[in-house]
Amino acid sequence: MSQLAFQLPENSASDPSAALPQSLCTQHFSFVAPLNCRVFSNPYIRLRKISICVMNHLTNLACILLSLCIVTVPWLGIKSHAAETTTESQHSQPPNVLVIMSDDMGYSDLGCFGGEIKTPHLDQLAYDGLRFTNFYSENMCWVSRAAMLTGVYHKTSMINGSLHPHCPTLPERLRPDGYRTAMSGKWHLAGKPYRTFPNDRGFDDFYGILGGAASFYAPAHLHRNRKNVEDEADNASDYYITDAISSEATRMIRATPDDKPLFLYVAYTAAHWPLHAKPADIEPYHGKYSMGWDKLREQRLQKMKQLGILKPDSELSPRHPQVSSWKNEKNQSWQQRRMEVYAAQVTAMDRGIGQIIQTLKNTGKLENTLILFTIDNGGCHVEYPAGRKGDYLPQKTRDGRPMRPGNLPSIMPGPEDTYQSYGYGWANASNTPFRMFKQFDHEGGIRTPMIAHWPAGIKSPGRLVPAVSHLVDIVPTILEVTQKNETRNRNPTKPIIPQDGKSLAAAFDGKLEHERTLYFDHARGSALRHGSWKIVRERKKPWELYNLKVDPLELVDLTEQHPDKLAELTTIWERESKRLSRQAKIK
């Protein structure tokens, strides 16, 4: 790992004169002025005057030197001490860590992964950092968050909707070593009923929602630490949760002292349903999706090839059977509007990420901050029905109007009184070129973009990293770069369940090469990736077998051609299932 650099805040004085009080600068100028001696006609007088003048000069010079000593010695001392401290910091201060997770988005939504949605700040992070192109999440929100925060598969690390007591979280591991730990966004690990706060699992500071979804205008269970602050949204007519999550994250950065490293977890609710976005954010997308989802999928495929995300001979999975061809779609205006709002939600998130990056820059922290961005699962096909109710759905708008929930083509989504999702057709396009969706373990549900950015720690930025990797790798990666011993146990009476992830830090030097076996089992999917082979099944259906090296879209089932491979992978999957379930029972 390359040595970490430490950057002074932008407003620190680099010019010594800036440290001199104005009155002393003026005094120095008055001492210097008599050096311009007049020439006298009488030689004696001239000699005497010259002597006096020289004496004056010597006196003045002595005064100047004395004055300079008075002023500069203490300053040099401070400067020397500051330089010493800075040098010391360069060698001792571990990097700040910022993990950003977005919600329910497809593999090709971001501009830097082939999308047409405007994400300039994430694209810049990618081009100045690394893009992991074979990165996996779990297939739903909370299980992904459990795996990401503990480094242990959710089958062990998540219990009753919260985290296993013997799976320490990232902030719990980093805080004892001096990190300030903060979180802004969606927690979704509060248990059933909600009782476990981020503050109970290692975070010093928390702003966000406890549950898994909420109105963007009037979010349910909005908290600042343990205090319910739903009234803050109720009383601000321009409240929008994406903006609030970004703004709180910038506050948390500014509140971190220069000599304290920061671990910040920003978990956006964008672009999970409901389709909520402000008119000004939707407007730039007006008419941009009139080509429909069939054309959009082709367009994304081409751009993904141009970017090198996909190989030049890559193909497109067939349109999902529940999606009609665009030309046969009856409600095209409404359908376009759904995708326009979705895109607006993503761009609003990207704008917030830009504000967070700018704050890191302004506080001098960006150079030595490892930023990781990823998504918790693939694009979500779920059609939000008019009768669906939950604590995430407000009964009325903040000004008392009735809600109009449901994917009803007669209602254009976006405003506060609507509650819709973007559905099968656009989720199918979001997950280009893969098939299936959130809740499933086919590639469309679990293949996600991952971006790593760290000016002080990543060599040859701009690269694509094809190594197979997973959310459980985030913890060991961060522990390696913060130079922590992951097996250290500060409380021997409380066992620590070993991690399932492997550090990706070698990728920062361009050396990551490892064969991986990845396990999946949740909701409507089960899978095992073992090298380039993968078994996957939908709930209660038989296993399918694919060789992703030649069939990345999972189109040719090889179970009959390779029964030995099927047996090998199913044996590993069953062994892993038993191991993880056994660990979950540790008291």
Ligand SMILES: [Ca+2]
């Ligand atoms: Ca999600």
